[in-house]
Amino acid sequence: MIRVLVADDEALVRGGLRMILGVHPDIEVVADVADGAEAVRLAARLEPDVVLMDIHMPRVDGIAATERILAARTDVRIIMLTTFDLDEYVYRALRAGASGFLLKTTPPRDLAEALRTAARGDALLSPSITRRLIDHYTAAAPVAAGPGLTELTARETDVLRLMALGLSNREIAGQLFVGEATVKTHVNRIFAKLGVRDRVQAVVRAYQSGVARPGGVAS
Structure with a gap:
């Protein structure tokens, strides 16, 4: 069973993710939170395998929350899930230690597989982001x-x-x-x-x- 914590400031998004992931018997959403501070607190208490983390949230943003979670637990995998396809966020998220970066336009059928990939310890990036990441470093x-x-x-x-x-x-x-x-x-x-x-x-x-x-x- 892959235990997932969802962090997003939009209730509709959190509810949608619960519905999408709820049909998969090998995935359990253990909690959903609306800000990064709560994500840090519950990640420590619930010890999820994967955190689906939005970037823009109140109090503590997703990138800062990622850094704090990974400072306490190095075995959790964090996938950044956002509407923002901007280089600045990609590089900041990866420097913070994120294991993957997906856009909210990702098809629902691909989301569960993304969680499985992350839980196995593999990395996950949208193809467009991978291409730009490579271009950034090779330039x-x-x-x-x-x-x-x-x-x-x-x-x-x-x-x-x-x-x-x-x-x-x-x-x-x-x-x-x-x-x-x-x-x-x-x-x-x-x-x-x-x-x-x-x-x-x-x-x-x-x-x-x-x-x-x-x-x-x-x-």
């Missing part, structure tokens, strides 16, 4: 790889580059002719060496450093 000069990236083995680097291209563990396994469990082990080791929580953060590091580039891999 800048690469930063130093840093100790985490330099500690990756050759095979772990291959896995990271394929992750940066958006491939799932199963697809990476097919590319490298290894088992999916082996890829999962490599992914977990990459996270540990880079000191990141999920695929979004690992992919950002790959593009920042020049280890990966759009449409291919860095030499």
Whole structure:
């Protein structure tokens, strides 16, 4: 069972999300709140697996709430759900530690799968946001790889580059002719060496450093 906390200042949106997610037997909405301060409080008390977090809310906005929640619990996944498709919000949310970023125009059928993806520890971004995120980091000069990236083995680097291209563990396994469990082990080791929580953060590091580039891999 995936336990979900919904944070949005619009009652109609909260009610709609409850209805959409309520038809899925593997998902339970444990609470819904109207502001970021309440999201922080209930995330600590209820320990949800995933938080669906709006950005613009009273008292404490979604990005600040994300930072506070993750400062106390690193195992919770937070998906930013908003009407605002602006670069500023994308970068701020990812820097705060969000595991995904979806627009409120996301089809209802995709929302449950997004929660499952996040609960598995995978990252989730709308395709348009992924494209702009990659463009943002690759437009800048690469930063130093840093100790985490330099500690990756050759095979772990291959896995990271394929992750940066958006491939799932199963697809990476097919590319490298290894088992999916082996890829999962490599992914977990990459996270540990880079000191990141999920695929979004690992992919950002790959593009920042020049280890990966759009449409291919860095030499």
